[in-house]
Amino acid sequence: MEDFQIIDNCLMVKLPVEVDHHRASYICERADKYLLEENVEHVVFDFEDTRFMDSSGIGIIMGRYKKIACFGGKVYAIHADRQIQRILTISGLTKIVEVLA
Amino acid sequence: MKNEMELTFDAISNNESFARMAVAAFVSTLNPTLEELADIKTAVSEAVTNAIIHGYENICGYGKYGEVRPCFWPVNQGKVQLNCLLCEGVLHIEVKDEGKGIEDIAQAMEPLYTTKPQLNRSGMGFAFMEAFMDELEVESAPGKGTTVRMKKKIGTGAWIGSEE
Ligand SMILES: Nc1ncnc2c1ncn2[C@@H]1O[C@H](COP(=O)(O)OP(=O)(O)OP(=O)(O)O)[C@@H](O)[C@H]1O
Ligand SMILES: [Mg+2]
Numbered sequence: 001m002e003d004f005q006i007i008d009n010c011l012m013v014k015l016p017v018e019v020d021h022h023r024a025s026y027i028c029e030r031a032d033k034y035l036l037e038e039n040v041e042h043v044v045f046d047f048e049d050t051r052f053m054d055s056s057g058i059g060i061i062m063g064r065y066k067k068i069a070c071f072g073g074k075v076y077a078i079h080a081d082r083q084i085q086r087i088l089t090i091s092g093l094t095k096i097v098e099v100l101a
Numbered sequence: 102m103k104n105e106m107e108l109t110f111d112a113i114s115n116n117e118s119f120a121r122m123a124v125a126a127f128v129s130t131l132n133p134t135l136e137e138l139a140d141i142k143t144a145v146s147e148a149v150t151n152a153i154i155h156g157y158e159n160i161c162g163y164g165k166y167g168e169v170r171p172c173f174w175p176v177n178q179g180k181v182q183l184n185c186l187l188c189e190g191v192l193h194i195e196v197k198d199e200g201k202g203i204e205d206i207a208q209a210m211e212p213l214y215t216t217k218p219q220l221n222r223s224g225m226g227f228a229f230m231e232a233f234m235d236e237l238e239v240e241s242a243p244g245k246g247t248t249v250r251m252k253k254k255i256g257t258g259a260w261i262g263s264e265e
Contacts, residue, residue: 021117026170052142052143055223090225091228
């Protein structure tokens with residue numbers, strides 16, 4: 001299950017085992033609710049549990065980036081395995097997302 | 102060695118994971134590496150998701166309790182066909198829909214091009230299919246539907262041949 005947490009000015013989004021279109025709409029919906037209602041500056045996507053991701057994951061990250069970038073917010077990706085890192089690289093997202101070990 | 106399978110399923114988002122797992126299980130006789138499996142699953146997921154959300158414009162699926170999610174969208178009828186062939190260590194995949202089709206295929210295949218930016222689509226689907234598979238071919242006609250054909254050589258093809 002995806003999970004949301006606010007730590008200081010960061011929204012931590014723990015992504016599910018499989019990030020596809022079916023799961024993406026729930027995640028975007030809930031993330032946007034937090035962005036709207038809470039005082040959040042940055043978003044951290046935690047891939048610890050994630051074993052699969054397709055372009056729907058890119059859409060989730062890009063969409064949230066667009067919402068916070070204009071206020072100086074940053075997007076981070078943590079615990080991304082090799083395959084997820086490959087996907088982030090091929091899509092060019094590594095230019096806007098800071099990938100941390 | 103030759104092995105074929107055909108699947109037809111409803112164009113709803115719940116079937117995206119079913120489709121990629123079916124192909125992963127089907128190809129497992131060729132002993133693919135984890136990376137090859139991940140590539141194949143991503144490519145299948147892209148093609149099947151496109152058929153569902155663009156071909157049939159089914160944005161939604163069914164939630165945990167069988168409810169339609171997101172609730173304000175109707176569920177359109179339509180089937181996605183997924184055919185696979187294993188031959189000489191090469192996996193052939195065909196994903197077919199009879200949905201609305203693509204007007205300009207070359208433009209659709211450009212990275213970052215999407216007709217549904219409001220739905221959090223990034224326009225990277227075809228780029229991923231291209232990157233993760235060896236060959237990609239798209240056939241489409243407006244009003245008729247779309248067929249995506251992909252091929253990927255599975256690394257261990259050689260020992261399968263020598264075993265027989
Ligand atoms: N099966 C299909 N039927 C109709 N149109 C399609 C189909 N597949 C793709 N398209 C069109 O091609 C465009 C590009 O597809 P692509 O998968 O690259 O991006 P996307 O689906 O829009 O976004 P993403 O895959 O990154 O979530 C789509 O926006 C859509 O207009
Ligand atoms: Mg797509």
